[in-house]
Amino acid sequence: MAAPWRDVVRDAAAVREAAAVAVDAALLAGGLMRTGEQPHASDVVNYAPFTLLPSAVPRALFEQAYAVQQDFNLLVDAISQNKEFLEQTLASTIKVDDFTAQLFRIYKQVLEEGLAQTVFLGINRSDYMFDCGLDGTAALRQIEINTIAASFGGLTSRTADVHGLVLKVLGKTEEASRLLPNNPAKGLALGIAKAWELYGSQRAVVMFLVEEIQRNIFDQRCVENELWNRNIRVIRKRFRDVFEQGSLDASRRLYMDGQEVAVVYYREGYVPQNYDQQNWEARLLLERSRAVKCPDIATQLAGTKKVQQELSRPGTLEKLLPGRPEAIARMRATFAGLYSLDEGEEGDRIAATAIADPDRFVLKPQREGGGNNLYGEELRQVLEKIRDSPERTSYILMDKIKPQPALNYLLRAHSPLQVSECVSELGIFGVYVRQGQELVLNQAAGHLLRTKAIEHADGGVAAGVAVLDTPYLV
Numbered sequence: 001m002a003a004p005w006r007d008v009v010r011d012a013a014a015v016r017e018a019a020a021v022a023v024d025a026a027l028l029a030g031g032l033m034r035t036g037e038q039p040h041a042s043d044v045v046n047y048a049p050f051t052l053l054p055s056a057v058p059r060a061l062f063e064q065a066y067a068v069q070q071d072f073n074l075l076v077d078a079i080s081q082n083k084e085f086l087e088q089t090l091a092s093t094i095k096v097d098d099f100t101a102q103l104f105r106i107y108k109q110v111l112e113e114g115l116a117q118t119v120f121l122g123i124n125r126s127d128y129m130f131d132c133g134l135d136g137t138a139a140l141r142q143i144e145i146n147t148i149a150a151s152f153g154g155l156t157s158r159t160a161d162v163h164g165l166v167l168k169v170l171g172k173t174e175e176a177s178r179l180l181p182n183n184p185a186k187g188l189a190l191g192i193a194k195a196w197e198l199y200g201s202q203r204a205v206v207m208f209l210v211e212e213i214q215r216n217i218f219d220q221r222c223v224e225n226e227l228w229n230r231n232i233r234v235i236r237k238r239f240r241d242v243f244e245q246g247s248l249d250a251s252r253r254l255y256m257d258g259q260e261v262a263v264v265y266y267r268e269g270y271v272p273q274n275y276d277q278q279n280w281e282a283r284l285l286l287e288r289s290r291a292v293k294c295p296d297i298a299t300q301l302a303g304t305k306k307v308q309q310e311l312s313r314p315g316t317l318e319k320l321l322p323g324r325p326e327a328i329a330r331m332r333a334t335f336a337g338l339y340s341l342d343e344g345e346e347g348d349r350i351a352a353t354a355i356a357d358p359d360r361f362v363l364k365p366q367r368e369g370g371g372n373n374l375y376g377e378e379l380r381q382v383l384e385k386i387r388d389s390p391e392r393t394s395y396i397l398m399d400k401i402k403p404q405p406a407l408n409y410l411l412r413a414h415s416p417l418q419v420s421e422c423v424s425e426l427g428i429f430g431v432y433v434r435q436g437q438e439l440v441l442n443q444a445a446g447h448l449l450r451t452k453a454i455e456h457a458d459g460g461v462a463a464g465v466a467v468l469d470t471p472y473l474v
């Protein structure tokens with residue numbers, strides 16, 4: 001991939017000056033996070049980490065990622081309505097993975113009772129890396145689709161202006177003018193507002209379900225404020241609050257302390273650590289309700305790694321989206337190799353291949369949020385240990401994507417300014433709303449570029465590994 005900043009990236013004086021401008025610009029623009037030391041306070045904050053320079057992204061791959069987003073929205077929505085597919089696909093996983101099993105139990109229970117919810121809202125983010133082939137050309141490869149709590153749609157809107165300023169400071173005014181504006185929060189809010197409207201009660205509120213520790217609150221506030229601008233009332237609650245204050249009326253309308261809730265937007269609930277017994281009960285209450293859950297539990301299950309792996313099997317997409325060959329071709333063109341570790345000959349064979357050549361693969365459990373995947377020597381050791389046990393089926397294997405690194409500076413509070421070899425991951429936000437069987441909204445809502453030093457195999461921005469970035473199309 002081209003390295004557009006080759007002439008300045010090693011110029012220490014210019015870099016120092018630009019970094020000082022960049023940090024102040026980020027603070028001014030509201031690219032903020034609460035600090036690790038005071039995660040509950042908004043009066044002591046710092047800037048969310050970001051790159052000094054925008055990163056080169058091939059225009060064709062960027063456009064390809066946007067062009068396939070509506071297809072992925074359709075696909076996730078179709079999976080969420082396909083009980084047979086979810087049941088078959090997750091059957092082996094739920095035998096060994098307690099978290100997925102617990103989600104699945106709630107899913108089944110809610111279906112057996114009959115859904116009260118009639119309006120459905122999906123907000124997802126499809127993530128990609130740029131795989132570098134032997135001939136040096138890059139290909140778009142999907143890493144995963146996040147169907148719950150996909151974050152940074154707010155803060156990412158702040159980075160393009162900061163990078164524009166940095167480029168001007170570095171004497172690159174022309175290049176600065178080419179950076180694309182980007183505001184996913186607006187698109188996400190549009191989806192939430194549409195769902196709220198279709199729910200059909202002026203008095204009802206939108207509830208953001210948030211974590212105990214909310215370091216990334218400003219990212220959420222971006223979406224929240226867009227809703228207030230549309231005169232839609234927003235409340236922020238935790239599972240604990242739902243357990244204590246939540247109730248359903250006879251037609252399963254959801255109330256929080258007497259206030260009707262139209263939409264529940266989860267920024268929580270995607271990892272086992274988010275749950276104790278009370279929180280599981282709260283989750284069940286929300287899922288049983290008529291409120292629009294974003295996502296409903298079926299859509300959360302549609303985002304599991306196991307589902308992703310099954311999608312790559314020949315014929316699966318055709319069954320899920322009959323009569324949509326073009327959409328299927330666009331999606332399949334982004335798939336990396338994915339492999340089932342279910343018990344049997346197919347799983348035995350790929351396990352042996354990965355043990356022999358671990359650097360070709362990533363081993364993934366059914367987890368979200370970064371830092372859970374296994375690589376290299378660790379992958380080999382773990383796989384060797386579990387290769388003959390049913391535990392194996394709680395993981396999937398994926399081809400490891402190998403992007404071409406580029407030099408950049410990762411600006412992080414309290415960290416020295418130093419050049420790093422970096423790789424980037426592009427996310428496209430998708431939003432859709434369905435009323436009964438009719439899809440009333442289906443859009444790509446903006447992008448997120450995250451960049452990390454190549455020493456880190458895994459991890460996102462919240463995990464402290466990747467930082468916010470802006471694509472510079474080449």
Ligand code: ADP
Pocket residue numbers: 127143144336362364367368369370371372373398399400401402425457458459460
């Ligand atoms: P999570 O749900 O924890 O975010 P991901 O599948 O997105 O899990 O993986 C986390 C990170 O690991 C990604 O952001 C990426 O940096 C890295 N990663 C994941 N899959 C691959 C892969 N196939 N090749 C290279 N890196 C990967």
Ligand code: MG
Pocket residue numbers: 127144146369370460
């Ligand atoms: Mg991820």
